[in-house]
Amino acid sequence: MNAAVSTPYTVPAGLMDALQVTVLVLVAVGATAVVLIRAHVRQVLALSVYGVLLAVLFLVFQAPDVTLSELAVGTVVLPILLLLTLAKIRKREE
């Protein structure tokens, strides 16, 4: 199918810069939060939110493929694995 060939809409340069700087700052704050939280389940939730922030950053860097991967992996699969490990450890300590 030959879709209509058109030039894409590009965001004005100043706005794109501001957006990228904002999301980068949020990612840096998110990484600090993940490291500084010591309670286990809370840290897993912080990691999940950090995954969403990373996905938004990848989208703003014009990489939709990496966004899809990071969303599925960082938000669902990694927290599930971590929570199952924590449950197994806690079950043994009882």
Next chain:
Amino acid sequence: MQYFPFVVVAWILAVGLYGIVTSRHLVHLIMCLIVVQSSTYVLLLGVGYVTGAVAPYFYDIGVHTPAVDPVVQALALTDVVVEAAVTALLLAFAVQAHKRFGTLDPQELVSLKG
């Protein structure tokens, strides 16, 4: 804006390493390792970015529209999925280590032998 993303990459790396060095629980250490790995994804995509360009998918735009570098995106993409599987392997080790030694404190695990 010229170097701000790279400063953020260095910050994430340093914060993740701090978490690994001062960790008291193996699962907390693994989560800090995930943070360190994410800094490399940001670095890869930051290196390949072209100002004012779009994503490299030419289904409905002209073939000669300026687009960002696709090679670093391919690298980052497989990176994300494969390192999740390696993290799962590390978590399996943590589960068995807890069964064997009863503790998951890295500073105590070092002094236990066999």
Next chain:
Amino acid sequence: MTPSLRRWVFLAGAAGLVAFYLWGLVGLPGFGDYPGPYGFIVNHIAVPQTKATGVVSAVNFEYRGFDTVGEEFILFTAAAGVSIVLRRLRGERQRPAVDEAADRDVPATSSAVRMLALLFTGPVVVVGWWLASHAQTNPSGGFQGGVILATAFILVYLSGEFLVFKRFSPVNLTDVTEAVGAGGFAAIGVSAVAMGLPYLYNFLPLGTTPGAVSSSGTIALISFFVGLEVAAAFILIVGELLEQTLLIRQGQ
């Protein structure tokens, strides 16, 4: 070494490391001034050469296909490693996977959670399958589609039905699917060699319309196999951890 002394030693070392790291990063061409010719060349020639409009997947499975074979086998090995490390050790027993609370009055999972999870399972499977089989068109590809397919199975577990999850993904079937995915990728490369072409050469007909489902030769086929393998690997990993948590117990 006391923890606070360890912290100070780390801070000293990290200051040096970050200083060198920043010195190296500042030597790069600034953010947005990508100079290198390779990216621009690939963008210009990928569509006419492979008739695939998704250039990232074309790079992944065609121009850098050999790297992707290596990464896929890392995934395969990691999944096999998890199965081996989480095996039933001596001195443990595995409870049979039956519903032990069937005759007790157990509070069921909240209906909202069950309904949402089961409602979303079908669309997630469709989205994952579509992504895995359309690598040449959109921002799709085997890796993303496979992971999203695996999350559909995890949704089944999250709706409170661990036994249904076990029945949908028996270990033998996931093992075979994963092997078929990994072996299929390698087999496509080897069948190119059997025809006298270089390993992983794109030997299937390329089609005429860029981005159509039947275009781009081996890229679509490889992406489908990769999707199968990634989904099976993640289902296997999550299944192993679930078994460890729920079924394996201490004692004879």
